[in-house]
Amino acid sequence: MKFLHTSDWHIGRYLHNQSLHNEQEAVLNQIIELALEHNVDALIVAGDIYDRSVPPATSVELLNKALNQILGLGIQVIMIAGNHDSHQRLGFGSNQMSNSGLHIIGPLTKTLCHIELKGKNSNAIFYTIPYAEPSRVRELFDCEVSTHEQAMNVLLKQIHDHDSKGLPKVVISHCFIDGAIDSESERPLSVGGADKISATLFEPFDYVALGHLHGPQYKGAEHVRYSGSPLKYSFSETNHNKSVTLVEFSCDSNKPEITLLPLTSPRDVRVIDGFLEDIIEQGKSDSNSEDYILVRLQDKHAILDAMGKLRAVYPNVLHLERAGLLANSEKTEIRRQHIKQNEMDMFSSFFTEMTGENLNTDQQALMGNLLEQLHKNKEN
Amino acid sequence: MKFLHTSDWHIGRYLHNQSLHNEQEAVLNQIIELALEHNVDALIVAGDIYDRSVPPATSVELLNKALNQILGLGIQVIMIAGNHDSHQRLGFGSNQMSNSGLHIIGPLTKTLCHIELKGKNSNAIFYTIPYAEPSRVRELFDCEVSTHEQAMNVLLKQIHDHDSKGLPKVVISHCFIDGAIDSESERPLSVGGADKISATLFEPFDYVALGHLHGPQYKGAEHVRYSGSPLKYSFSETNHNKSVTLVEFSCDSNKPEITLLPLTSPRDVRVIDGFLEDIIEQGKSDSNSEDYILVRLQDKHAILDAMGKLRAVYPNVLHLERAGLLANSEKTEIRRQHIKQNEMDMFSSFFTEMTGENLNTDQQALMGNLLEQLHKNKEN
Structure with missing residues (x-):
């Protein structure tokens, strides 16, 4: 069983009022190419498929096209709803789609959802936990839980108890693991840390495909892992190396081999720090001048139409910070x-x-x- | 081949700020019961599935539940997008759903969409034409059309030319047939009559399952037919007898037998005309006092809190017309x-x-x- 783990596609997202539709299309195509190149059996998307509960129709079309391509390659897909998705909308028709190898898990249900996927070499069981508030778990299971960790404990118990007949158990979840590194573009699940879940809860499973955090990382153990988002969705992510995670279980082992496959956006998201004159000079020979850029100007004097001057060389400057002025006003x-x-x-x-x-x-x-x-x- | 023809469900619709969710749920259940009772092979919904392009999540859930039940009975479903639906949103995942017998036709495509359904006794071919503006047809087919009739001609030619191998040809379309009777609750497709299509265009086919108009009716020939909406969606429809259309092709004939199967809403939509005192008196013994009601008051004098007085006996008076006062001011x-x-x-x-x-x-x-x-x- 060989699959790609990805998450947080946030289709329909904007970066400082700039639509990322084209970048999303490009990066989805890269994922499809990687899936083909590595001959995977499945693609897992661990939540936040869309950026909002009602995505633009063009985003719906984009996802539909990408899924048709992937399924057309004989690759099965499992995707769960994240905290950005409308669970009911995403889950529409899911019963009918699953016959075609498209498993979309919308609202959390009381019955454990487990999907046995047949790979070319071996099989695995995927347990899906769409994002759910503790209150939803409390209501569904009629139990006393108030934190995300307590709620997750209830859900994971079902998976513990399920007999996978020796097949690897893969858990798919959208949550915040305690100690993992967040960025500015995730919407907090809760305030005051009540959303944090200890990584140790997930360690007993063979692989845990997590979504929510946008930087690729593992926590607790190497197999408890965030794939990260395929694109940089904020200027706090400029140092991220975006990737999809290739996970392979060989026939005779429940310990997976994990590889990060890099993704590149047609336009990078980066920060340029310096004096106006220097930035403009450097821009003239910058072959990636169309990147999405935040400029931190160090100049200490007022500048007429700094944005206009910058955009003459870097057309996609999306935001300007007057770090020079700010530093002064602080001093x-x-x-x-x-x-x-x-x-x-x-x-x-x-x-x-x-x-x-x-x-x-x-x-x-x-x-x-x-x-x-x-x-x-x-x-x- | 035996199927139910219905249309214009408008799930999520409000009548004078009153949600019709419960009535829609009830009437969908009736349709499911009728489908079971008459042992049909398929259910056809000729557009305007939802009332708006972004329906409430509860409406999505309601439709999902109804479809799961219908498909669970082994009944196949074909639904096309109407002018109220978002074609892209409705069409999401349709490729994957069709394997399960759920055929949702979102945006119009250049390739003719034909679905051969296998019935218990015989088969038929269903040709689907989701609602499309003439401009969309012009663009797709690179042809000169400006009216809906010209556009429909282009689309129907494809169906004419398709070889059904002797099987009945059923056309599913969402449009306005010239001379058919509209009501106040349909959103006009176009102004100045450019939306009207002659019924004669459709007559050559074996059955034409139309959507758009809310009153059940046929035009031109008995087999060119609107099923009408399952509920009264405006006070202009109070005299409609709502129904679904049962259509049956026997093995040896391409002429279908057509029967209207009545539907009843838990709450009727009706108009009460009279003097306040009489209406209140009659309301006390009215066993359907919970109906959705428009009151036309004939009283000629000002009345303090007429709505409050009426709602004491008819709790669901949704609208009040002071016909008495109006008549005076006209005179x-x-x-x-x-x-x-x-x-x-x-x-x-x-x-x-x-x-x-x-x-x-x-x-x-x-x-x-x-x-x-x-x-x-x-x-x-």
């Missing part, structure tokens, strides 16, 4: 109550606020002259 | 510019506006006295 503690209403004082404090420096004697003299002239003109 | 042509600012004139015109009658001499005298007293009191 200088202007006590506003001390600003006197005299013009020279007002200008002096404005100058300090904008540049982080005090007016020197020459500057003070220049400004004094200017003010004097202005007053003279007013009097005439 | 009396008060020329506002002639109203003089004298108190007697003002009251007199107000009286006429409210009652439709002029003050008689006694009333004038009474009012004159009242005004006189009021002025005296003011002076004291």
Whole structure:
């Protein structure tokens, strides 16, 4: 049994008002090519298929096309709903689709959902746990649980108790493992840490295909693993190496071999830090100038239309941070109550606020002259 | 081949802000019972499955449940997208579902879609035409069409040319046949009559399962037929007898036998016309007092909280028309510019506006006295 583990496709997502439809299409095509190249039996998507409960129709079309291609290659698909998905919408028609090898798991059910997939060399059993609030587990199982960990314990007990007849047990879940590293683009499942689940709960299973966190990582044991998202969905993910996880169980072992297969977006998401002039100069010879970019400007002075100037070389600058100005405003503690209403004082404090420096004697003299002239003109 | 023809389920629809979810659930259950009772091979739904392109999640769940039940009985389903449906959303996963006997036809494609269904006694071929704007046909087929009729001609030609090998040809379409009777609850497909299609176009086929119009009817020939919606979706449909259409082709004939099977809603939709007092009196012994009701009040005088009084006996009065007041205001042509600012004139015109009658001499005298007293009191 050989399969690809991926998650957090977030189809329909925007990055700073920029649609990522084209990048998503490209990266889904890469996943399909990798599936074909590695001759996998199945593709697992561990939740957050869409970015929102009602995705745009074009996103629905994109997913439909990708699934048709994958299934057309004879590769079975299991996908579960994440916290971004509408479980009912995603689950529509799932009973009818499963006959064709497309297993979509929408709302959590009381009955344990287990899917035995037949591989070319061996089989495995996949246990699916779509994202569920503890309250949903409490209601379904009529039990007292308040944290995500307690709820997961109830769900995993069913899997423990299920007889897989010696076949590898693969758990698919969308949750937050305690100690794993998050990024800025995951929507918190809960506040105050009540969403954290200990990795040890998952260790007894043969492989755990997790979704929710966007950086590929394992926690507790190598087989308890997040595939991460296929694309960088925030500027906090610029250092991620995005990938899909290839998992292979050989006939005679329940210990899988795990390989990360890199994915590349046609447009990278990155941060450029520096002075305007340098950035513009470097942009002229940057072969990836169409990347999605956050610029952190170190310049300390006000710049007219910095965004326009940057976009002349980097057309997809999506966000601009004036790190230089920010640093100044942090350094200088202007006590506003001390600003006197005299013009020279007002200008002096404005100058300090904008540049982080005090007016020197020459500057003070220049400004004094200017003010004097202005007053003279007013009097005439 | 024996099938039920229905259409315009509009799942998720509201009637004057009242959700019809419960009625829709009840009537879908009736359809399932009828399908079972008549031992049909298939169920055809000719468009407008949902009421809007993004239906509520509870509507998605309701449809999913109904389809699971129907398919669980071994009955195949063909449904096409209507003008209310999002074709892309409805069509998601349709390739995967068709293996299970659920044929959902979302967006129109250039390739003719024909589905041969095997019945217990004989087979038939179903040709599906989801609702499409002429512009969509123009684009797909690279042809010059501007009206719905021209577009339909292009689509039907494909069906004409297809060899059904002697099997009955059943066309499923969502459109407006010229001369057919509409109601207030259909959303017009086009303005100025460009949506009308001649029934003669459809006559050559063995059965035409139409959707769009909410009243059951045939046009041109008995086998070119609207099943109508299963529920009354507006007060203009109060006189409709809602039904599903049972269609049966025997082994040796391509002429079907057609029977209408009545459907009843747990709550009828009706109009009550009369005077407040009479309606309240009749309501006390009305065994269907929970029906959804539009009241046309004939009373000519202002009534305090008429809706509250009516709802005490008819809790589901959804709309109130003051037919009595309306009639008056139509009869009396008060020329506002002639109203003089004298108190007697003002009251007199107000009286006429409210009652439709002029003050008689006694009333004038009474009012004159009242005004006189009021002025005296003011002076004291």
